[in-house]
Amino acid sequence: MTSSSAGSSASSPVDRAFEAALYTDADSALDTAASLLAADPDADPELERRGREFVAAAWRRGWQPADVVRLVRRELDDVHVRLVSALIRAQAPDDRSRGPRWRAQLEELTTDLSSQDRFARATSVLELYRLLLRLPSLEPLDEPVSRHSSAEPRMLTRIRALLAKAEATGYPDEAEALTAKAQELMARHSVDEALLDAQAPTHDSPGACRIGVEPPYEQAKAVLLDAVATANHCRAVWSEAFAFSTVVGFGPDLDAVELLYTSLLVQATSAMTKAEAAQRAGGRKRTKTFRQSFLAAYAHRVGDRLRAAAENQVGDDLLPVLATREVAVTDRLDRMFPQTTTTRLRGVSDEAGWLEGSDAADRAQVKSRKPLR
Structure with missing residues (x-):
């Protein structure tokens, strides 16, 4: 045998x-x-x-x-x-x-x-x-290394609760106040961690996480996530084939990106549904192109607002600390993704959808706050 x-x-x-x-x-x-x-x-x-x-x-x-x-x-x-x-x-x-x-x-x-x-x-x-x-290999992720309480459960629970109330309320003024408070807590938490890191004998290091970017209209969603990541001292790389973006940053900033992106996406979906209903009530039927253009405009406009708000988030005395952390994040991103390309919006052809999306982005709660010192 x-x-x-x-x-x-x-x-x-x-x-x-x-x-x-x-x-x-x-x-x-x-x-x-x-x-x-x-x-x-x-x-x-x-x-x-x-x-x-x-x-x-x-x-x-x-x-x-x-x-x-x-x-x-x-x-x-x-x-x-x-x-x-x-x-x-x-x-x-x-x-x-x-x-x-x-x-x-x-x-x-x-x-x-x-x-x-x-x-x-x-x-x-x-x-x-x-x-x-048949799963291919992906870039390995490490959770952010921190010797501080970068993921304080009570802090994150409070932020989530504030954003949930902002999404649920029917009163714009209340939503603005709630979201502004949540953003203030996120920014304060991030700056506190940066200062602790600067004073520590051994600095913390950035990590990475993956955030789902699900169809439909995933390109606009990826652009929105990229804008949120950039405003919160992180960097994002979209992997369209696997329906996620990899976000690189320090622990508190990664938490902020996940929370704010989710909240803005909820606000965008709610606003888009209302705007689409109004369009259909007027006899319009091209809902797919309307939605795509709406979300593309929303992502574009929110990105502009976030970048403008980010310029006034911290005082000049904190800029060296945050710059050092930004260098660390960029270095980590370059090692994980030596070759990356910029995600650009394509296929935007509906003028009404673009205008409605821009208006919704202007109403979204990304209000700037007093400089943190």
Whole structure:
């Protein structure tokens, strides 16, 4: 008996199913492999163990839980999202210690599995494993290294609460006051951390996080996120293929970018819905081009307002400290992304949408505040 025949006779149903289905896109091969697995319940533990190995391999390639879930949601179906979420949760106890952002992503996973017959479940699992097997390598992310309380839970909870109230209120004056207060807290937190870092024997270092930039109209959303990142002493690089932007910066600034971007996006969506309803009430039907132009104008105008506000955020005595941190952020970005291009708005053709978006951006809560000293 040859060694090859011995290996073949000893191969498990999971091995045979993988050989048949994971390296081809043919539906017939997928059906054959799913039938093998469905017929053998004893193969289930090994099948799950292999899935955890695929998840661990994704982490070694630079992926994070939210990145994987985002891609699975875009490429496959809800059942696959639940499957991969369950695998990520199952793999977590075997993983090394991670930072607070990683833990937050784990807490957001939805793992309720819908009932499927064995063949349908095996098919879904194999489709998911095909995708996980082919994940490319991404730039590895490190959580910001800080010896200070850069992620004070009470501070961030208060900021989130203020922004949530600003988004929910129907009174513009109240929304402006709430958002201005949230921005003041974010800026003060960032400056306090910068001063602590300047006085510390060993300086903190910048880290990076990924923020989802989901379709539709993702180009305008990426431009908006870039503007928010720049105004908060961060830099953003959009990865269109994977529906996220990588934001590089210090811990408090990354928190500010996530919070403010989310709030502005909520405000933009609400304003766009109202403006579109008014347009349709007047007999207009070209809603897609209206929305695209609206969000493009909103991103452009908010970017202008954020840049103008950023010029007066701090006093002259803090400029050297922030400049030093900006150099560190730029250096980290250049090492992660040696070649980057600027995202420019394209396909903006609806004048009414552009005007409405610009007006909405002027109403958005990005009010400047007194210089911080």
